[in-house]
Structures are given as C-alpha cells and as structure tokens.
C-alpha cells in the first residue's frame with residue numbers, strides 16, 4: 001500500500017528494519033541535541049507529515065531497546081495519528097531512568113505501525129447480552 005508522505009527531515013524515509021517488521025523506525029529531526037532529564041517529557045519532531053487513507057491510523061510506539069537500556073518510553077503510547085491529520089508527526093518521549101538521556105538528530109526514537117481501524121455507529125440499548133464473564137474483570141479469574 002502506498003501512503004503519501006512529506007519528508008522535511010532530509011533523512012531517509014522510515015523503513016522496516018527487517019523483512020516482516022510491523023513497525024518502521026522513526027528518527028528525531030532536531031537542530032541540536034536534546035537532553036531529556038529524569039522524568040522529563042519532551043515532544044520530539046520527526047519532520048514527517050503523512051496522508052493516511054480513511055480507515056487507517058498510525059500508532060507511535062516505544063522501542064523496546066531504548067526502554068530496556070535507557071528507560072525511554074512514550075507518555076501517550078501508543079500515540080494515535082489520525083487519517084485527517086496533516087501536521088508534523090511528533091513523539092512525546094519520557095525518560096523513566098535516573099540519568100539524563102541524549103537525543104541526537106537522526107536517532108531512532110520510536111516506531112510507527114500502520115493499522116486499520118473501524119468507524120462505528122452506536123446502537124443505544126437498555127441491556128447487553130449475557131456472558132459467563134459478566135462484569136468480572138481486573139483479575140477476577142485469579143492469578
């Protein structure tokens with residue numbers, strides 16, 4: 001599937017790093033290095049604008065390597081890029097470690113998964129169908 005993209009970063013387009021990867025790595029597009037202090041959150045530009053087909057979204061997800069090695073996550077994970085969004089895609093990083101983390105221009109900071117989604121209409125009713133689970137949740141089946 002082809003998706004329109006404007007790339008203002010001057011870097012290569014996001015790409016799948018392995019043959020069957022779900023996510024394409026996203027690179028930071030910053031003029032100078034950014035330091036994220038412990039528990040600080042910073043919106044990192046990517047220089048990318050996309051035009052998704054109606055019925056698709058892009059999810060901006062953390063990279064597990066950064067999370068494991070440096071405690072870097074995404075505050076709103078997974079971020080949602082709507083099909084009607086035309087602005088720059090940005091990544092809201094947070095540093096959950098106890099040491100500063102440095103982001104350089106071109107660093108792979110997140111990954112983007114393109115996914116289909118439904119658009120629904122509500123059917124407003126008085127009762128929902130019976131199930132074995134009923135209202136049970138939050139661990140009600142035990143450990």
Ligand SMILES: O=c1ccn([C@H]2C[C@H](O)[C@@H](COP(=O)(O)OP(=O)(O)OP(=O)(O)O)O2)c(=O)[nH]1
Nearest residue numbers: 060076079080081082083085088089090091092
């Ligand atoms: O990680 C993200 C999440 C969102 N967006 C952009 C694309 C998305 O379509 C738009 C709005 O995102 P969202 O709906 O999550 O934020 P909101 O707080 O509900 O803002 P809005 O009122 O603009 O919908 O912001 C990003 O660039 N990065």
Ligand SMILES: [Mg+2]
Nearest residue numbers: 080081082085
């Ligand atoms: Mg919104």
